[in-house]
Amino acid sequence: MRSPSPFGRTALLTSLLLLGLLGLHVPVVGAQDAADAPADTLQAVNEPTAGGLKGAAEGAKTGTGKKVAGPGDRTTMAPGEEPFFKSFENSPKFGIQTNATSNAYYGEFSSILNMRGSARVTNDLKYRWSDFRQQIKTTESRTLQSSYSSGTQLPVSVTLNAGRDWNEDLTTNSSGTENVSRRDNSRASLGLNVPVLTWQDINFTVKSSSGLTDNKSVTQGQRNDVSEAFLNGAMKVGTEIREGVSIAGRFYGRTASGERNLGDFTSNSSATTDSVGFGVYYDRNFANGRVSLTRGNFERRYLDYRRNANGIIDTLGRAEDEKVVDEIEFNDALSMELVNETRLLGITFQSELSHTMNESDFAVSLVGLKERLQQEADFAMGFEAFGDTFNVSYSYLWKWDDQQQKTQTSRRGRQYTKERDFNFYYGRTLFKATDLTFKYHTGLGQNTAENGYLNTDKDRLRNDYSLRLDRDWSDVFSTDALLSYSENQDIALNATRSSNNNNKESYEIAPGYRWTISDRVELQQKYRIYIQYTDYFFSELEGSSRVDDYNKRGNLTTTVDIVATERLDLTVRHDFNKRFNADKSKVDAAGNAGYFVNQRQRINKIDLSFTFDVTEGVTLEGSTYSTLDEKTSIANVERVTERREGKIWVGAKVNRTWGESENMELSALVRKHNGYGPSLSEANANYWETDVWFKWSF
Amino acid sequence: MNRSHLARRILLTAVAALIWLPLAGCLFEPRTPELPSSGQDIPYLPQTSPINVWENLQTALNYSDSFGWENNIHEDFVYIPDSDTQSQYPGVFVDWGKEREMSFISNFFNSGSTNIAEMRNTEFVVPDPGGTEARWEGVIYYLRVQEAGNGGETRFRASAIINFVLDGNDWYVNRWEDQVGEDDPDTGQPLPTMGVLRATFGSN
Numbered sequence: 001m002r003s004p005s006p007f008g009r010t011a012l013l014t015s016l017l018l019l020g021l022l023g024l025h026v027p028v029v030g031a032q033d034a035a036d037a038p039a040d041t042l043q044a045v046n047e048p049t050a051g052g053l054k055g056a057a058e059g060a061k062t063g064t065g066k067k068v069a070g071p072g073d074r075t076t077m078a079p080g081e082e083p084f085f086k087s088f089e090n091s092p093k094f095g096i097q098t099n100a101t102s103n104a105y106y107g108e109f110s111s112i113l114n115m116r117g118s119a120r121v122t123n124d125l126k127y128r129w130s131d132f133r134q135q136i137k138t139t140e141s142r143t144l145q146s147s148y149s150s151g152t153q154l155p156v157s158v159t160l161n162a163g164r165d166w167n168e169d170l171t172t173n174s175s176g177t178e179n180v181s182r183r184d185n186s187r188a189s190l191g192l193n194v195p196v197l198t199w200q201d202i203n204f205t206v207k208s209s210s211g212l213t214d215n216k217s218v219t220q221g222q223r224n225d226v227s228e229a230f231l232n233g234a235m236k237v238g239t240e241i242r243e244g245v246s247i248a249g250r251f252y253g254r255t256a257s258g259e260r261n262l263g264d265f266t267s268n269s270s271a272t273t274d275s276v277g278f279g280v281y282y283d284r285n286f287a288n289g290r291v292s293l294t295r296g297n298f299e300r301r302y303l304d305y306r307r308n309a310n311g312i313i314d315t316l317g318r319a320e321d322e323k324v325v326d327e328i329e330f331n332d333a334l335s336m337e338l339v340n341e342t343r344l345l346g347i348t349f350q351s352e353l354s355h356t357m358n359e360s361d362f363a364v365s366l367v368g369l370k371e372r373l374q375q376e377a378d379f380a381m382g383f384e385a386f387g388d389t390f391n392v393s394y395s396y397l398w399k400w401d402d403q404q405q406k407t408q409t410s411r412r413g414r415q416y417t418k419e420r421d422f423n424f425y426y427g428r429t430l431f432k433a434t435d436l437t438f439k440y441h442t443g444l445g446q447n448t449a450e451n452g453y454l455n456t457d458k459d460r461l462r463n464d465y466s467l468r469l470d471r472d473w474s475d476v477f478s479t480d481a482l483l484s485y486s487e488n489q490d491i492a493l494n495a496t497r498s499s500n501n502n503n504k505e506s507y508e509i510a511p512g513y514r515w516t517i518s519d520r521v522e523l524q525q526k527y528r529i530y531i532q533y534t535d536y537f538f539s540e541l542e543g544s545s546r547v548d549d550y551n552k553r554g555n556l557t558t559t560v561d562i563v564a565t566e567r568l569d570l571t572v573r574h575d576f577n578k579r580f581n582a583d584k585s586k587v588d589a590a591g592n593a594g595y596f597v598n599q600r601q602r603i604n605k606i607d608l609s610f611t612f613d614v615t616e617g618v619t620l621e622g623s624t625y626s627t628l629d630e631k632t633s634i635a636n637v638e639r640v641t642e643r644r645e646g647k648i649w650v651g652a653k654v655n656r657t658w659g660e661s662e663n664m665e666l667s668a669l670v671r672k673h674n675g676y677g678p679s680l681s682e683a684n685a686n687y688w689e690t691d692v693w694f695k696w697s698f
Numbered sequence: 699m700n701r702s703h704l705a706r707r708i709l710l711t712a713v714a715a716l717i718w719l720p721l722a723g724c725l726f727e728p729r730t731p732e733l734p735s736s737g738q739d740i741p742y743l744p745q746t747s748p749i750n751v752w753e754n755l756q757t758a759l760n761y762s763d764s765f766g767w768e769n770n771i772h773e774d775f776v777y778i779p780d781s782d783t784q785s786q787y788p789g790v791f792v793d794w795g796k797e798r799e800m801s802f803i804s805n806f807f808n809s810g811s812t813n814i815a816e817m818r819n820t821e822f823v824v825p826d827p828g829g830t831e832a833r834w835e836g837v838i839y840y841l842r843v844q845e846a847g848n849g850g851e852t853r854f855r856a857s858a859i860i861n862f863v864l865d866g867n868d869w870y871v872n873r874w875e876d877q878v879g880e881d882d883p884d885t886g887q888p889l890p891t892m893g894v895l896r897a898t899f900g901s902n
Binding site: 134135137139169171172173174175177179181183217219220308309310311312313314316401403412415420422442443444446447449456457458459460461489490491492493494495496497498499500501506530532537538541544545546549551552553579581599603605627629643645678679680681683684 | 727739805825845
């Protein structure tokens with residue numbers, strides 16, 4: 001389908017909008033920048049549950065925002081007292097970065113022209129080249145970005161942006177096939193933001209932008225170019241109907257049209273999107289909250305490769321003229337939410353209810369129609385009394401999704417998800433400098449297919465308990481202790497999958513202390529014992545190959561921090577780790593289980609690191625670690641393996657400035673890494689790490 | 699503590715308990731599963747080494763079992779796409795962590811496709827794990843996906859850098875960085891990485 005003269009239409013619309021806005025009589029009382037309006041309704045439609053619709057609802061609220069100084073607020077500035085051009089600064093920067101992954105060289109040049117009324121012009125020019133060490137790959141990028149913002153010079157806020165990004169990625173795979181991925185993106189845009197207009201106690205905020213994008217790319221020898229012009233506009237309207245109660249609405253629209261080239265094919269492309277939001281907001285007496293409703297949709301027309309039911313490009317074996325199609329994509333979304341917080345008699349009650357619906361469809365792609373619905377309810381209550389703190393919360397999520405692929409005559413069937421979570425928190429200062437906290441969580445997640453067609457229905461139950469005691473015995477000595485238990489059940493409902501159903505129970509005890517021995521020495525020790533039992537529900541059945549097991553772990557970490565001199569800091573750390581894995585081997589008549597230990601492991605690791613301040617801005621540093629890993633596997637025969645691994649790096653950090661206004665800066669970090677051990681590849685065992693750059697401002 | 703304070707504390711605790719008690723019994727009770735049919739074990743290996751974890755991901759793909767995928771992916775999981783996929787799906791992979799990964803794998807398995815995965819090429823030399831971390835550079839995986847409807851096959855083959863971490867007593871995958879699509883062993887045509895699959899199912 002062809003769009004008539006896309007650039008001309010958008011340019012005309014932009015001009016009309018500009019004339020309309022500039023022709024308005026603006027009662028200059030201040031403004032609030034509508035920066036929180038979604039930049040693109042597509043975003044609002046695509047992310048209905050998070051930033052999009054929620055953001056839109058929040059954005060609608062700001063239509064009633066407080067009046068603050070902003071564009072056009074001539075009551076707060078005296079232009080005659082300032083020169084038109086206030087300052088002009090240029091900053092070239094050059095640098096090198098190397099590490100185990102890549103070597104890179106880069107250069108940047110930025111300039112900023114500051115003008116009267118906070119207006120400014122900025123230019124940024126960047127170049128970067130990288131060579132990857134662990135694969136045959138190089139990347140190169142060049143970026144130019146220019147912008148102008150009018151500050152408070154004009155009655156409306158005007159922003160102009162123009163930029164170009166070029167990047168190229170050359171990668172060769174293990175078969176020697178080289179792939180070139182190249183992108184060249186040019187763009188320009190004009191943004192207008194009108195201060196808050198007030199009429200009959202109703203506030204209006206208007207924002208608009210228009211621009212051009214030209215994106216050329218080549219991937220695997222195929223061109224994929226898009227040239228489009230766009231225009232969007234947003235308006236917020238809001239008023240306070242009673243003290244502490246406001247209503248607000250938000251309208252947003254965007255249109256884009258242009259041309260797209262894909263392979264050897266060319267066609268027009270277009271997109272129209274819009275969204276509407278309405279909300280009631282209150283904040284009075286003991287309660288605050290909002291009720292909001294937002295609806296958004298888009299329609300996009302573009303050239304695309306033929307895609308299969310999984311959305312994957314599917315052109316193999318097709319004639320050339322069948323590989324590319326004129327696609328039309330639709331999306332509709334609706335979101336409602338109700339949020340409330342009430343504080344009564346020292347108790348805070350919070351509730352949040354939300355409902356989101358989303359539907360998308362394609363004209364050609366075999367992905368076809370997709371529908372999604374999500375409802376969520378969260379409730380929380382908390383209070384503090386006489387040193388006790390209680391928090392209780394419960395949340396419930398219910399959602400489903402469905403799909404009808406183009407090749408199917410009926411829908412797939414809904415996939416339902418239910419999630420429930422309950423949290424309880426209790427905190428109390430038992431006595432002086434001694435705090436007790438108790439946490440409890442239980443959660444159940446359930447997945448169900450409408451027709452059970454995939455046999456993947458499942459439940460997951462989780463229970464967590466933890467008790468923690470913290471005590472500061474003195475300014476130099478403190479202790480903490482953690483006791484926890486958790487249970488995690490994986491339950492597949494269908495007979496073809498239920499043999500793996502299991503319950504994992506974990507117990508943990510972790511005491512520790514911190515002792516500041518002197519101004520120069522601090523000692524920390526943490527001991528942790530952990531055991532996890534895995535019980536398969538159906539391991540006793542004949543034919544089951546699942547075996548119940550447990551694993552235990554003990555870990556002692558000792559850290560000593562030493563301030564040796566004014567310039568020298570040292571840290572020594574030792575980890576001792578001991579593990580056992582065992583399978584259940586028998587159950588006696590009394591029901592007591594016996595386990596056979598099939599693996600023992602002991603790991604010792606010692607770290608030593610230092611930093612030494614040579615002079616102001618110059619630091620020497622280094623670190624080394626050594627690990628001994630002894631593992632004994634016990635089956636028919638006992639097999640012992642011993643692995644040693646270590647690494648050392650030394651380097652220096654320099655940060656120096658020169659010049660009367662310290663306008664020249666050198667930053668350098670250079671480290672040499674050397675390591676050994678079975679898990680270190682050659683690239684990771686021996687390399688230089690550098691990050692050196694020089695910057696000059698004038 | 700005086701008597702009124704004690705009474706209030708008891709009251710508050712009772713309120714919290716009263717809220718919880720009705721919920722605990724019925725709302726958090728899992729459903730009763732069917733007895734397993736014989737010979738239907740999903741053969742997962744204990745997560746005692748990176749190689750077992752990587753095998754488990756292969757098993758999870760072959761059995762379309764999202765439990766198996768989730769259990770072998772670390773809480774701090776990060777996925778980094780190759781540059782081809784990145785440019786094909788701009789913005790999709792920002793902050794791709796475990797939640798997005800599970801959304802992807804759940805949607806993918808729900809599509810009802812049949813998967814045949816070989817997560818490691820025979821030439822790849824598995825490095826010994828040392829300490830609590832392991833890094834596999836250049837492992838080549840190969841996944842064939844047969845659509846539920848028409849049986850059409852889509853293939854993915856790529857080299858990747860995989861990081862494993864030992865957390866508690868188990869190993870997990872905590873970073874998956876696709877490097878570049880590899881050639882199809884049958885046709886010699888370059889194939890996409892699983893980043894394309896992730897973008898297709900995880901971006902919705």
